[in-house]
Amino acid sequence: MTADAAQSPAAVLEPARARAIAKYVHMSPTKVRRVVAMIKGRPVAEALDILRFTPHAAARPLFKVVASAAANAENNLDLDRDTLVVAAAYADEGPTLKRIRPRARGRVGRIHKRTCHITIQVAQLEAPVAAAPATE
Secondary structure (H helix, E strand, C coil): CCCCCCCCHHHHHCCCEEEEEEEEECCCHHHHHHHHHHHCCCEHHHHHHHHHCCCCCCHHHHHHHHHHHHHHHHHHCCCCHHHEEEEEEEEEECCCEEEEEECHHHCEEEEEECCEEEEEEEEECCCCCCCCCCCC
């Protein structure tokens, strides 16, 4: 048996995760992280509703990435869309475009146009334990 064929016990117990990545989004990662914090750990339907009605500019690319990750889980892993939660979400820094702006007395002001890479992972929520009906 090779090392690739043997699976660790942690890998067997970990639920299947689908992911989607948006690269080179022209937005500062700190601005995207504010919106990412609002959707971490929430069900996908609730996260999409939050992003749909959030006035931040970062909500639009995040909405697309969350919807794409949910579609990947549904189509590639045959997971039920109603049981998906946003398991991991983060915005990493991408390359910074450096531009110049003329300033007084022949000097130059630097303009940093930041980009980010947005990664969303969705996982299937374990089946909730049904509460026994209360008898009176």
